Amino acid sequence: MTKIILPDRIFGRNVDGAMEKVLNGDKSQPDPTLGQTAPQANAPNLNGYIWVPSIKLHVAKERTLPNLTWIQTQEELKKQKLAMPTPYQFREFLKHIRDSKDSEHQKVFKDVVEVREPWRAQWLNAKFKKRKNELYMISENVLVNGKYQNVEQKLDDFLTEDKSPGISLDDWINSSASHGLPIPKNPSGKLYYWAPAKGYVAWFVADSAGADLGCYGRPGGSNASLGVRACAEGAVQK
Numbered sequence: 231m232t233k234i235i236l237p238d239r240i241f242g243r244n245v246d247g248a249m250e251k252v253l254n255g256d257k258s259q260p261d262p263t264l265g266q267t268a269p270q271a272n273a274p275n276l277n278g279y280i281w282v283p284s285i286k287l288h289v290a291k292e293r294t295l296p297n298l299t300w301i302q303t304q305e306e307l308k309k310q311k312l313a314m315p316t317p318y319q320f321r322e323f324l325k326h327i328r329d330s331k332d333s334e335h336q337k338v339f340k341d342v343v344e345v346r347e348p349w350r351a352q353w354l355n356a357k358f359k360k361r362k363n364e365l366y367m368i369s370e371n372v373l374v375n376g377k378y379q380n381v382e383q384k385l386d387d388f389l390t391e392d393k394s395p396g397i398s399l400d401d402w403i404n405s406s407a408s409h410g411l412p413i414p415k416n417p418s419g420k421l422y423y424w425a426p427a428k429g430y431v432a433w434f435v436a437d438s439a440g441a442d443l444g445c446y447g448r449p450g451g452s453n454a455s456l457g458v459r460a461c462a463e464g465a466v467q468k
Contacts, residue, residue: 274312274462280335282319282326287373288464289315289323291338293352293457300353300431300449303458304371312460313373314355316381317410317432319461325403342436342459343399345420349437351456356410356432358385358445365426367409373463385426389414393423395440402443411445 279288295303307313315323324342327335341350355369369381389397389412398419402412412423426432426445433456435442 274310274460274464276462276464279462280323280327280338282323284322284326285319286463287315287319288462289319290458290460290462291334292341293350293459295460296454296457297452298457299452300357300447302452303353304355307458307460308371308378310460312462313371313378314353314458315461316355316369316372317367318408319410320354320434320459321403321405321410323459328400328403342434343441344436345438345440346436347438349435349455351433351435351453353447353456353458354432354434356426356445357449358426358428358430358432360428365428367411367426373461376463383409385409385411387413388426389416389423390425392425393418393421395422396420397423399441412443 276288278291280291281288295306298306304314324339327339330336342352355372357368357370359366359368365385367383367385369383371378372381387407388409396419397412397416399421401417401419402421405413405416407413411426420440422440422442422444424442424444424446430446431449432443432445433447435444
């Protein structure tokens with residue numbers, strides 16, 4: 231499979247004309263009456279989210295904000311007091327819903343990874359930069375204790391070559407690597423993998439031709455089927 235990047239094609243597969251080129255809070259205050267944190271008026275509604283204990287975040291069941299570039303998506307999420315999941319957070323989300331006995335969680339997992347039409351893609355919060363021959367992963371506007379932070383990580387012990395196909399989806403999900411990317415010894419499988427390259431960003435894609443973890447996306451590309459599964463902070467829902 232030939233790797234061709236957005237916006238014309240994705241990972242060597244046409245998307246039936248869907249591609250297009252695109253031009254370019256503070257934490258809640260305590261309620262003295264209740265002794266608990268009072269949500270802000272514009273705090274996100276968490277009804278459509280799944281609580282993931284390992285990352286202490288709610289992750290949206292459905293993709294939103296289609297037709298936006300990676301940069302535009304980041305800006306819009308911040309306005310809504312939401313965040314784009316990092317590769318690590320996204321992997322932990324997949325692990326949680328894959329292993330859940332909740333039928334709705336299983337349905338969401340299939341929506342993310344199942345090999346079928348239509349084409350489904352989502353941005354991940356990872357931009358890659360090279361400094362002195364070393365590769366760094368930059369995650370912008372990561373929600374940490376109610377505040378946005380830019381997190382920078384020098385990459386090591388990750389798979390540096392493309393696999394088309396592929397690597398094992400389950401082994402990647404089961405990994406504990408802090409960067410959230412596949413490790414060099416990830417066994418073979420059917421998940422297409424495109425290694426990080428400087429100046430590009432990450433996403434996860436699935437359609438009838440396969441599922442792809444790509445770190446070679448154009449941050450200025452957009453598509454009607456490319457969105458984001460937003461992350462939110464908030465109290466655990468019972």
